Amino acid sequence: MKTGDPIARARGLRKTYGKDDGLIRAVDSVDLDITRGETLAVMGPSGCGKSTLLHLIGGLDRPSDGELWLRGRRIDQLSERALAQMRCREVGFVFQAFHLMDELTAQENVELPALLAGRPPRSARRRAGELLEQVGLADRAGHLPSALSGGQRQRVAIARALANDPVLVLADEPTGNLDSAATLDVLRLFEGLHSAGYTLVIVTHDERIAATADRLVSMRDGAFIEETRLTGGTRPRLSALIELEG
Amino acid sequence: MLVIVIVAATTALTLGLVLRGVTAHPYQTTRQATSGPDVLATDFGHAALAHVAPLAHARGVVRSSGPFPVAFPVLRANGHTDAVLAEGRDTGPAPVDQPKLAEGSWVRSGAVVVERSFADALGLHAGDRVTLNGRSFKIAGVAVTAALPVNGLGFLEGSTQWPNPGLIWMTQADARSLATSHYPLGYLLNLKLTGPAAAEAFANRFDPGGYTNNTGGLYLIPWQMISRQDGLLVRHEQNIILVGSWLLALLAIGSLVILVGGRMAEQNRRVGLLKAVGGTPALVAGVLLAEYLALALIAAAAGLVIGRLVAPLLTNPGTGLLGTAGAPQLTVFTVAAVAAVALAVTVLATLVPALRAARTSTVRALADAARQPRRRAWLIGHSARLPVPLLLAVRLAARRPRRVLLSAGSIAVTVSGIVAVLFAHATLAVSQFGTSSGTANPDRSDVGFISQAAREDQVLLIVTILLVALAAVNVIFITRATVQDSRHASAVTRALGATPDQLALGLSAAQVLPALAGALLGLAGGFGLFTLEAQGGSVSQPPAWWLIIAVLGTVIAVAGLTSIPARIGARLPVAEILQTDNA
Numbered sequence: 001m002k003t004g005d006p007i008a009r010a011r012g013l014r015k016t017y018g019k020d021d022g023l024i025r026a027v028d029s030v031d032l033d034i035t036r037g038e039t040l041a042v043m044g045p046s047g048c049g050k051s052t053l054l055h056l057i058g059g060l061d062r063p064s065d066g067e068l069w070l071r072g073r074r075i076d077q078l079s080e081r082a083l084a085q086m087r088c089r090e091v092g093f094v095f096q097a098f099h100l101m102d103e104l105t106a107q108e109n110v111e112l113p114a115l116l117a118g119r120p121p122r123s124a125r126r127r128a129g130e131l132l133e134q135v136g137l138a139d140r141a142g143h144l145p146s147a148l149s150g151g152q153r154q155r156v157a158i159a160r161a162l163a164n165d166p167v168l169v170l171a172d173e174p175t176g177n178l179d180s181a182a183t184l185d186v187l188r189l190f191e192g193l194h195s196a197g198y199t200l201v202i203v204t205h206d207e208r209i210a211a212t213a214d215r216l217v218s219m220r221d222g223a224f225i226e227e228t229r230l231t232g233g234t235r236p237r238l239s240a241l242i243e244l245e246g
Numbered sequence: 247m248l249v250i251v252i253v254a255a256t257t258a259l260t261l262g263l264v265l266r267g268v269t270a271h272p273y274q275t276t277r278q279a280t281s282g283p284d285v286l287a288t289d290f291g292h293a294a295l296a297h298v299a300p301l302a303h304a305r306g307v308v309r310s311s312g313p314f315p316v317a318f319p320v321l322r323a324n325g326h327t328d329a330v331l332a333e334g335r336d337t338g339p340a341p342v343d344q345p346k347l348a349e350g351s352w353v354r355s356g357a358v359v360v361e362r363s364f365a366d367a368l369g370l371h372a373g374d375r376v377t378l379n380g381r382s383f384k385i386a387g388v389a390v391t392a393a394l395p396v397n398g399l400g401f402l403e404g405s406t407q408w409p410n411p412g413l414i415w416m417t418q419a420d421a422r423s424l425a426t427s428h429y430p431l432g433y434l435l436n437l438k439l440t441g442p443a444a445a446e447a448f449a450n451r452f453d454p455g456g457y458t459n460n461t462g463g464l465y466l467i468p469w470q471m472i473s474r475q476d477g478l479l480v481r482h483e484q485n486i487i488l489v490g491s492w493l494l495a496l497l498a499i500g501s502l503v504i505l506v507g508g509r510m511a512e513q514n515r516r517v518g519l520l521k522a523v524g525g526t527p528a529l530v531a532g533v534l535l536a537e538y539l540a541l542a543l544i545a546a547a548a549g550l551v552i553g554r555l556v557a558p559l560l561t562n563p564g565t566g567l568l569g570t571a572g573a574p575q576l577t578v579f580t581v582a583a584v585a586a587v588a589l590a591v592t593v594l595a596t597l598v599p600a601l602r603a604a605r606t607s608t609v610r611a612l613a614d615a616a617r618q619p620r621r622r623a624w625l626i627g628h629s630a631r632l633p634v635p636l637l638l639a640v641r642l643a644a645r646r647p648r649r650v651l652l653s654a655g656s657i658a659v660t661v662s663g664i665v666a667v668l669f670a671h672a673t674l675a676v677s678q679f680g681t682s683s684g685t686a687n688p689d690r691s692d693v694g695f696i697s698q699a700a701r702e703d704q705v706l707l708i709v710t711i712l713l714v715a716l717a718a719v720n721v722i723f724i725t726r727a728t729v730q731d732s733r734h735a736s737a738v739t740r741a742l743g744a745t746p747d748q749l750a751l752g753l754s755a756a757q758v759l760p761a762l763a764g765a766l767l768g769l770a771g772g773f774g775l776f777t778l779e780a781q782g783g784s785v786s787q788p789p790a791w792w793l794i795i796a797v798l799g800t801v802i803a804v805a806g807l808t809s810i811p812a813r814i815g816a817r818l819p820v821a822e823i824l825q826t827d828n829a
């Protein structure tokens with residue numbers, strides 16, 4: 001698959017909860033193509049269905065209706081086991097709340113997905129070391145999450161998301177719990193991932209973060225209401241943001 | 247559930263404490279109904295009659311019956327081959343020891359009466375036929391007596407060939423006809439004394455070896471000894487229940503720790519609110535403790551009532567005696583002991599979680615934050631080499647080491663109980679059949695013990711079922727607590743690519759690994775327990791395969807019990823948990 005091909009595709013994607021009068025359309029008839037190497041930002045107010053959409057694309061949740069493909073393979077009807085294997089090898093998640101294992105060091109957290117994928121411990125450890133170095137935390141490899149700042153925890157989470165070289169990195173409000181300085185650190189990392197050819201989907205309610213993407217879709221009440229292709233992509237926007245933050 | 251667990255433990259404890267001296271009443275009833283002798287004089291061999299007969303005229307004797315001839319034929323009935331003590335009787339009633347008929351009629355020529363516990367053990371009834379030394383006899387009736395202990399007559403004869411013969415009555419002529427050169431006739435003489443209380447002194451006066459030390463020859467048995475022999479029936483059961491009740495109490499502590507721990511975790515917000523409105527840590531701990539102690543007292547009361555109601559079912563002295571022991575009385579000591587144990591168990595189980603809750607920061611409690619897991623670096627490091635389910639199991643277990651200890655301890659206690667039961671069963675089987683596997687040896691079966699052994703087996707079974715039930719509850723609670731506690735970690739693990747099957751196996755294995763350790767510990771514990779209970783008596787080892795099955799069966803049972811909560815836990819909605827859990 002060459003750059004420009006859709007790496008993920010959704011058609012008529014729906015996710016509903018409840019029924020009759022209590023029916024909630026968390027995601028409502030969404031059509032979406034995510035091309036390889038692009039950074040897509042999904043924006044919208046709280047409860048508009050951004051995170052649900054991300055969970056559907058990543059196979060953490062199942063759609064009520066519609067079709068979903070990842071790398072040309074239909075995934076909305078995969079078994080739980082196949083979905084788990086897909087999450088392990090093809091998708092990397094970054095969460096707002098980091099979701100690191102409290103009892104594991106930064107290094108152990110990062111090597112966990114590789115171990116789950118069946119990689120030898122030595123190889124998993126080496127890869128975790130490289131990734132921690134990449135996110136600037138090589139000197140914090142032996143620290144527990146409780147000994148790390150919010151920004152550092154998120155960087156560990158990003159390193160963990162990359163452990164199995166995923167084709168798609170899904171970030172759910174990755175800077176939602178961070179201060180400005182840490183937000184910039186994370187954005188720099190995303191910029192690096194973008195440059196390295198990773199495909200990123202970032203859910204955010206922060207316009208400044210969204211402005212760093214190649215493309216922005218806005219959601220309300222579960223549906224896409226606007227799609228904007230941002231001129232210039234991530235780098236100039238990020239530079240502008242860095243200047244703005246001083 | 248909390249109350250049920252305490253009720254189970256206090257019921258068992260109540261049973262253990264109230265079953266003391268409860269057979270005295272049935273023995274006295276039987277003695278009265280059968281004009282039981284104050285002293286029974288016996289002798290076997292060619293000079294037996296000459297030794298026994300003069301005692302009927304000894305000082306202090308007011309009435310007697312006999313001497314009656316006694317033969318030792320081999321009885322065959324319903325596929326059993328057993329030695330019996332065949333006592334020759336007159337067809338009319340005897341002034342002393344006239345067995346009370348439970349069914350049928352008294353002896354006549356060619357028709358015998360079978361002692362009731364022996365008849366029950368062999369499944370014999372009036373109208374059935376048996377053979378004695380190959381000759382066919384009809385069973386005229388079934389009766390009870392207080393002249394001989396109901397748990398067998400082995401101490402009379404001292405024979406190793408027939409360690410514990412059953413008892414039948416027949417006409418004197420029939421009894422005489424069954425004597426052989428190998429087993430010549432013996433004689434029994436029933437004596438009534440002017441003062442029944444002096445029976446032991448009387449027996450010591452005339453028994454050359456002293457009645458407690460049967461050296462052969464003339465042997466005198468005072469009624470007090472028979473009463474004590476019958477008391478032995480329940481003594482073993484008392485010991486079994488008492489030991490079982492302590493094991494149950496240990497398991498109950500485990501159950502309570504898990505239940506209370508789980509409930510305390512659910513009460514995080516309540517603790518936070520209490521502290522937010524000014525509650526001191528001492529007040530919080532006090533409130534939580536008081537709640538559980540009140541429940542413990544209610545449960546102890548229920549346990550006392552149930553124990554008192556159930557006790558008569560276990561104290562039924564068997565069919566060898568008349569009447570029942572009745573409801574044992576609850577003494578102040580028993581009530582105080584049971585209440586104290588219930589309170590102590592509850593304090594032991596709740597103190598740590600209550601203190602932990604009291605020390606939790608108000609902000610964390612209000613946020614309902616999960617307790618921080620423990621870190622075991624070496625376990626985490628080594629687990630990386632394991633297959634994914636085991637990796638997850640080891641790491642899940644390492645998060646809560648106290649729970650692992652509890653889990654292993656709970657299984658160790660249960661397996662100790664089971665192994666002790668196996669040792670008890672093997673020892674009983676050796677007594678009955680001569681082999682620990684309980685396979686009847688046709689040349690050496692001993693039905694005299696069957697009734698008692700069956701009753702002991704019954705009590706052992708009840709205790710085992712209670713132990714296994716409580717252990718099963720513990721296993722399920724512990725798994726549920728692990729699933730609940732590791733909800734977030736499990737969701738993250740699944741988000742990172744662990745399959746539901748890997749996680750379910752991991753959750754299950756996190757319980758099975760400590761269970762295996764506990765089961766192995768229980769092997770040693772059970773042997774120790776039974777040796778202690780046997781109080782220096784003979785201990786027979788059960789076949790090795792019984793013990794292997796006990797250990798493997800326990801581990802497999804734990805795996806089975808954990809599989810459902812583990813599978814449920816492994817299929818919880820990941821996205822929902824990650825959205826709501828603010829780690």
